[in-house]
Amino acid sequence: MPLKAYSYAESEYVDSGVIDKDVFAKEKQIISEFVLNNPSSNKETLCLFCGCDTNIFDMLNEVYYNRCNNCFSIFAKVEKNIIKSYKTYPPLVAYRQSKEYQESAEVRRDGIWLDFLFWLEYRLARYNRNIALFDIIDISNRYNEFSKRIKTASFCKSYNVEKSADVVLFLEQFRCIADPVETLLELKCMVKDNGVLVMNVRVGSGFDVLVLKGCSETVFPYETILLPSIEGLQIILQKTGFDILEISTPGSHDIEHVLQNKEYLSKDNHFIHYLIENTDKTILAEFQRFLQKSGMSSHARVIARKKSE
Numbered sequence: 146m147p148l149k150a151y152s153y154a155e156s157e158y159v160d161s162g163v164i165d166k167d168v169f170a171k172e173k174q175i176i177s178e179f180v181l182n183n184p185s186s187n188k189e190t191l192c193l194f195c196g197c198d199t200n201i202f203d204m205l206n207e208v209y210y211n212r213c214n215n216c217f218s219i220f221a222k223v224e225k226n227i228i229k230s231y232k233t234y235p236p237l238v239a240y241r242q243s244k245e246y247q248e249s250a251e252v253r254r255d256g257i258w259l260d261f262l263f264w265l266e267y268r269l270a271r272y273n274r275n276i277a278l279f280d281i282i283d284i285s286n287r288y289n290e291f292s293k294r295i296k297t298a299s300f301c302k303s304y305n306v307e308k309s310a311d312v313v314l315f316l317e318q319f320r321c322i323a324d325p326v327e328t329l330l331e332l333k334c335m336v337k338d339n340g341v342l343v344m345n346v347r348v349g350s351g352f353d354v355l356v357l358k359g360c361s362e363t364v365f366p367y368e369t370i371l372l373p374s375i376e377g378l379q380i381i382l383q384k385t386g387f388d389i390l391e392i393s394t395p396g397s398h399d400i401e402h403v404l405q406n407k408e409y410l411s412k413d414n415h416f417i418h419y420l421i422e423n424t425d426k427t428i429l430a431e432f433q434r435f436l437q438k439s440g441m442s443s444h445a446r447v448i449a450r451k452k453s454e
């Protein structure tokens with residue numbers, strides 16, 4: 146069994162300020178325009194992770210999201226050509242490369258990047274005791290400063306090498322792929338034997354995703370179409386030839402997301418209303434820590450070793 150709750154962050158639950166509201170609104174506007182002009186309306190489909198039957202979970206911007214009855218993963222099955230165009234949509238690519246976007250990320254994500262690099266260095270040392278320096282492939286990192294920091298990290302031997310590497314980073318990318326099996330098999334080809342794949346994944350078994358059920362500001366097509374559960378992730382990684390070394394959910398924003406979107410909560414959600422209206426900041430922070438420790442936050446970190454063939 147992989148470790149599930151080895152690490153968790155100690156950050157407070159409010160005012161984390163990762164998102165600049167204006168920047169996010171502009172980005173979302175561009176994305177909505179694309180979705181409007183490139184609709185996808187697949188309705189029924191088998192689970193992309195375990196192959197079992199699904200039910201409709203919700204519809205966001207005219208896109209159907211399904212939830213698996215077996216592994217509880219949530220996903221929208223969007224056509225490959227649409228996702229390909231989405232990823233290269235010129236207005237979106239240009240905005241994400243703009244000074245405004247990059248500088249905002251640099252200021253607001255500094256702590257997250259530091260924390261991630263510390264986590265990664267520690268894990269690489271733990272799982273590869275005979276190597277000190279690693280070849281790294283960092284796929285489509287959206288943030289220039291973050292790429293630079295990985296490239297100059299003390300454990301990085303060479304960055305974005307051609308062919309295969311000891312470490313393949315697939316950060317914040319898993320949420321927007323059309324076919325997870327195909328993508329993982331492609332990633333496997335980039336990982337050397339006994340090398341590792343590292344992913345940050347938004348998970349559909351997480352607290353805020355399930356409580357807000359489609360009303361979260363941060364889950365929308367086509368930016369987030371895959372929300373595997375922890376079980377769904379385990380199934381698909383094993384299926385594609387990886388041994389999971391560790392899955393943890395260090396996410397620290399579930400409660401914050403619920404508080405920010407509380408007007409959308411169903412009135413029947415009595416426990417959640419009681420939790421957020423009748424308890425104090427300390428209890429909410431403790432509740433967030435519980436979610437992290439028990440693997441029930443909606444942001445997961447995964448480190449998996451490629452099985453030797």
Ligand SMILES: [Zn+2]
Nearest residue numbers: 192195213216
């Ligand atoms: Zn499933």
